Amino acid sequence: MTSNKKDWGWWSEVKLEILQDYLRAFTTAVRLKSKEAIYLDLFAGAYDNKRRGGAGTFPGSARIALETQPAFTRLVFFELHEKAIELKTSISQDRGGDSRWSVIDGDSNQTIATALCLLAGLRWAPTFAFLDPRGLQIAWSTIETLANWRSDKKTKVEQWILLPEPALARVLGLQGASGKRSVELLDRLYGTTEWRAIHQLRRANKINPDEMRSEFVNLLRWRLQHVLHYKTTHALQIVNTHGSPIYTMIFATDSEPGDKIMNHVYSSASTRTIPNMQDRARTFERQRLEASKGIMRLPGFEHIERAGPRTRKAYDHTEPWEPPPLQSDTIDLSGEDDIDPEDVDLELWAEELEREGE
Numbered sequence: 001m002t003s004n005k006k007d008w009g010w011w012s013e014v015k016l017e018i019l020q021d022y023l024r025a026f027t028t029a030v031r032l033k034s035k036e037a038i039y040l041d042l043f044a045g046a047y048d049n050k051r052r053g054g055a056g057t058f059p060g061s062a063r064i065a066l067e068t069q070p071a072f073t074r075l076v077f078f079e080l081h082e083k084a085i086e087l088k089t090s091i092s093q094d095r096g097g098d099s100r101w102s103v104i105d106g107d108s109n110q111t112i113a114t115a116l117c118l119l120a121g122l123r124w125a126p127t128f129a130f131l132d133p134r135g136l137q138i139a140w141s142t143i144e145t146l147a148n149w150r151s152d153k154k155t156k157v158e159q160w161i162l163l164p165e166p167a168l169a170r171v172l173g174l175q176g177a178s179g180k181r182s183v184e185l186l187d188r189l190y191g192t193t194e195w196r197a198i199h200q201l202r203r204a205n206k207i208n209p210d211e212m213r214s215e216f217v218n219l220l221r222w223r224l225q226h227v228l229h230y231k232t233t234h235a236l237q238i239v240n241t242h243g244s245p246i247y248t249m250i251f252a253t254d255s256e257p258g259d260k261i262m263n264h265v266y267s268s269a270s271t272r273t274i275p276n277m278q279d280r281a282r283t284f285e286r287q288r289l290e291a292s293k294g295i296m297r298l299p300g301f302e303h304i305e306r307a308g309p310r311t312r313k314a315y316d317h318t319e320p321w322e323p324p325p326l327q328s329d330t331i332d333l334s335g336e337d338d339i340d341p342e343d344v345d346l347e348l349w350a351e352e353l354e355r356e357g358e
Helices: 010-030 061-067 081-094 108-118 140-149 165-171 180-190 195-203 209-226 256-292 346-356
Strands: 038-041 048-051 057-059 074-079 101-105 127-131 158-163 232-239 245-253
Touching (some): 010 048, 010 127, 010 232, 010 256, 038 061, 057 061, 061 081, 074 108, 127 140, 140 180, 165 180, 165 245, 180 195, 180 209, 232 256, 245 256
Parallel strands (some): 038 074, 074 101, 127 158
Antiparallel strands (some): 048 057, 158 245, 232 245
């Protein structure tokens, strides 16, 4: 599925609010001991994002990072050609004399090694990387390159990675889409064929959809900790207003302060940020539907919600478990449709899920 869509759902805004909270804490912690702090944004997107339904804008990740205080001293943003030009223009117009940043034009999976070479003189500096693809564009080799860049230091590059685990089922035929390219893309994403064991268990009906999604998240966390040797990982699943999972944000760190900070940020997001954003989204959609039906509310009562339970699940950190063993490298794709997995647009798919629940 391809689109020129330029507006974004609340689930994207809440992700960036969590990013903002963590970056403030990150620079506060590291700038006490280091005169340099590096930020890498491998799928930077736009400087400002339009909210779904024409309800204003909110800052993109590049703007959030540039405005973070205490400040990052070096910021590198990666984007494909046209978006890279737009991002450069927006930053230049807004932040005239700011010389801390650069935009790398091209696929970050291909340009990350060159960018890190240019930063070689600052390899000692604390570094945070944000990997926020719109679909299934991340390669394990990129995650590995980031981890290895400072592997001889006390702490490796901290990584915050979006994993659209519900979309994996879609491109593997469990919800009607698949093909050979899907298999190749997931091999690239995980850097191994071990994910196929999860697919085989689901096809054999030995695990349910929730368990399958949990296993996909767990496999990436397990590999971050046991292959790349990060000391800890945290996983926070974002669900829509109807409880359907959209994606999971996976954080990997060697830093004890980073571990504690993200645990606090995820806890706050689970009990406050996400529920509040969901409530706002419900209110906006209700108002939109009422307006379409000609229903008007008395002045001062426009924002009153209908009474209803609100479940606020607290964040609970758990360690990853050993993934299931692979029974065979052969994966059965018989009878499945061949849909290009690169056409899976996470934002559009999340919006479809939201509308299905209305």
